[in-house]
Amino acid sequence: MRVHASILPIKRVIDTGLRQLRSCFDHFYGHRANHHNNLITKLPYWLVVLIMADYNAVGDKFTSPGFSPTNYVKNLVENSVRIDAILNERQQIANLADETNNLLKKNVYKNYMQFIETAKEISYLESEMYQLSHMLTEQQNVMQSLQEVSITDSKGSTTNVSATEKKEEDPKRSLSTLLEKVEGCTRLLDVKDRHIVRSGEMMEVREDNTECKIYLVLLSDGLLLADWLPHRRGPVQYRFQMLYELDNLAVVNVKEDQRSKNCFKILTFPHARQFQCETAAEKRIWMEAIEQTKQAKMAVVTLKRESALLDPKGSLLSLDNNPFDEEEAEDLYECEGGAVLPEWLTELPEDLDVCVAERDFEAAVNLVLKTEEHFSLYPNAKPLEEMKPRIDYRVKHLVDVLTNELHVSPGRSLQGGPRAARRAVSLLIKLGKSSQACDLFLKHRSAILKYSMRQQKMEGATAPYIKKLCELFFTSMVETGQEFSQAFSSNNSCASSFVVWAKDQLQNFVKLFSNHVFTTQVSLSVATECILAVRTHCERLWEIGLDLSFFLEKLLKNDVERIISDSRDKALEAIKLRAAEDRWRPQNLYNKAGLQKLIDDMNNLGVSGISSYVYDECWVSLSSNTVSFCKTFLNLLDDLLKLHTPVTRVLILDSLAATFRAHLRHVDASLANKSFKSDVPLIQKNASFLLETLLEVAEKRCDAKLPHLSGFWNELRQEFASCMSPKSASNKGVTKYPAVAFI
Template identity: 45%
Template structure:
């Protein structure tokens, strides 16, 4: 079977959807599906073992390959270091040129008098020149993992760096060790790597533009010393230095960087002579994009190119900050989509010349995505009231930003928290059936609404649909645990359990309306407890039959008066026996024993409860219990006849047996057929074995007709 299944699953034209569709059509009930699932899991485990054996057989080859990869990685680091040193050497040689001219290809080298003025300003504060800062920034590629997008901007220089400890803004507890890098236009934070990988010592965390960054000095109070606060929308970070000197250097460096950036923003346009002496990007051997076109006069920011960028693109970052502050997320997302369309339609030269602007806009889009995700994240300080559409706004916007999977995951987590909150609001006071009715009326419509919202927000998204199915199964599992805790207790009667199980089965059919049928899974979750309740009820009924048999004197029941007969008729009518005229004589006597009457009530009540609980997989189990209980009562009748102790009451005993077989048993068989739509063989066997009891002691051999074909049984 496993070979056939493996060939079928490994066939070239295998389609999982078609296979599952054919499988569901050919199987009956959830038991066959679970068996098939176990076969597939067994095949998966066998395949995993086979793969493990292959890995072990080629273990030495894996080791050699890993060594070669490690050697190649170290060589790449060495090559990167050599290229950096060669570039620094070329820059130094050009600066010391006797002719004073500079070859094209090196950007950022200014005229001597401008560079001297810049170095003088910086040296007064931090003693770091512009070119040296650029070298140090380029060297970060070997130390900080994930900072390539920061270093690729050729106008950036490194001004100051140092180690600090990040504190939690709420309780001032240490979060972790970080390293800060102050650039001429931004501030970068990197965390320490616990396990070094080559020369990499830090992991890139975040980059903040100096324009939107506020640096606030924090007074030394208690354990918080030598710290300052960085505020940028929507984040706040607290950094602690090692001593007061380090803190002073950092604050002065931030102030100097902002002053230099402001001077650069308001400085006049360079003259034509300055432009002629600058260097063209097209001849830069270290530029990442070799397709950068050659632009005459070499500045890369000519008026013609600048005019090709609309003004609204330049103001996108500021506009998005305003929209986010006003919580106008729809406009912010629309602006992000418009900007994305602009960059997609722009030429490569325009994109390369405005790379810094695009990176700035991308950071704003990431901040917008984070804000929208925070709208869906569950926290104690957020209200969980509202339906699925209350969270679908953020989900739709995240989907438009290209983050549908994250949005779906956060949406389902939000719905789980909301469902848990709503269930906790329901009080467990009162009857168990009433509480189960409330939670089922809440749970299944909630899951159905979630499925409809998933289909509306993520149409034709199979990944999100699969995530919803997994989420629904997990939630049904949690519901099953809660159901078992409240229903299957020592004080619960079989009738209470049956009513609660019937409520759950009826409400679970609401999920079929959205194309999700988890009834078989829910029944498998409850089957063990249901069967235990049925076994306990069976033992109690058998014990009561034995006790009543010891006290049975085979005497008719005297109901005293007509009102007693009326009450007796009402009691039998409730269990389905409509007519009692043939059983009543002398106005107040009933031709049945109290044992027969009590057994009939208990058996038919048990039958109604049993038919509410099991599924198609438990029919055989229920039939066995029904057969054993009725057989025990008929054996009591048979033993009374065979004992010879009640020879004078033999006719009366036969009449009680006739009532049990022709009325009670026929009624039970009819109710089973109404529920299952097919007869039960256990009842036919009982009728065949004990029919002679109802015929004045003469055992007969005849074909037993079903109630559907012989209405005289009812």
């Protein structure tokens, strides 16, 4: 920080006081003073300045005119018996420093605009320093050339100078020659009085020390760069790359070393490009030509501004005139010196640069909209046509900066939230970049969603983890839909992009879902719980007017049908294994506690009336195989009902029928087996339990999701009615239905 001239005497006084203070410590404390020197040297100069500037913020002892640091320290040491007093005094000074620091911060915030103006002045000074550096370099080159010139070579030198002058006699070559060589520069003809000053090939030295051939064209108002085409066809040799305005660039000489010889740099905020010429003379000519062209352009602009301040009679224009008045502006463009722009429009490129540097994007967009409105009022004004390329370049830079706000890179934080994205999106929409804003917004939300999903770790059971993923994913989808509706409320054409994006995100989520749920390690009950959770959460998208349930079912269809078939096959395999080991014996539960446990388990499954099968206190006339099948069938029924959709309806009914028929065939085969001839009454009683009690419970459970299936259940009863005792079959009075009645 630069110290003001009025503060220098105070600085010297405090400096002397600090030295005296340190000597006093050496006198009174000897070697111990070295330990406490840092207590005094931490007192900064700016603190003293603020102390003397603001009387109310400090004590009278520091602000009095006769304050002496030496006497103050001397009295402090004499009156202090222990070091604690000095430490307390040091703490007071530190507190005073903190308070003064806070005051300084408040003043900084208060005078923020003054700091901005200072930054502008610094940038202007920087450009002037570049010019001074170039002028010094030119003078050095001239002196070196004068030292090398001899009397005998004067004639030859004159000849060379004459040749150079003849070479530069035609500074206004036609742009038509440039159009024949450079591809993509037809818009250069839009600006009147633009002409070529100098052109030529040279090498560009990049930051990685690689070189490439480039074609430079110095125009009257800019510097054009074109890439060399190695595989060219026809007269075109180059492709247009960039056009820099002379107002925004500076040319700087590069010190020669082993790697760079005859080089100069073109500085354009925030980049710098280095070019290498073949000879030192060519480099000097290029640098001089660029500087002279810049000065000529600045002189023309200055002359136009001065002429705009005078009326035809030579008197100053009234200061009361409104520069934004449309009629006066129209007269300004239509007058004889009509190449004059309003002051606010002349300073617009610099104002846009400042707004972008300060990240005041709203102000920058407002300036752009104001400029577009002004251009629409005067579409044929030639000064505006010349100004338009400069403004278009700034607008492109502004769009790039706003785009970067939504751009997602691997090392960039995603914690900005939807508010920051909404700001950039709204500004891009104002600039007429709705489609680009929509694409970037959805990509930004995709990155946030992907990052959030990765943060969820698989810990513990599968079902809780899947429920967390569903909650996170569909909540983010709903929030994205709400943000999208707010940002693009007036752009209905972007709605289709959101629908496509939502389908893609759901497809990616289902892939992750399937990798965790549809595996051999996950049971059917857990899988059905997870599927039910994702279906329920998918219905939340109705809040934003989006229904993707049909698309979700399409994505899950193959896996759901596979787990239904697998669960049916596992049930059939279990029935087969238990049938091979079944000996048709009643169950002995040994005590009333065991009996009550069986009754409670069956009641939990919805099967009542087990007491009617109990005899001798703890015996049940149901085999263990029958009880196991009852539990298996009802659990399978509950899980398959959760997976029911119109698509899976037939497969679920076929699986239930196949499972029940497999066990009843085992019952029928046991009745025909002579080995179980003595157990026929027990087998018939078990068959009656299955056909009457179990099927009745299953039918009631299916009525909620699969109504009108009485024909299906009655067909099963009729098919295996022969397995029951004749008395039970006659009492039941089963109604006969055709084979296809349930379909």
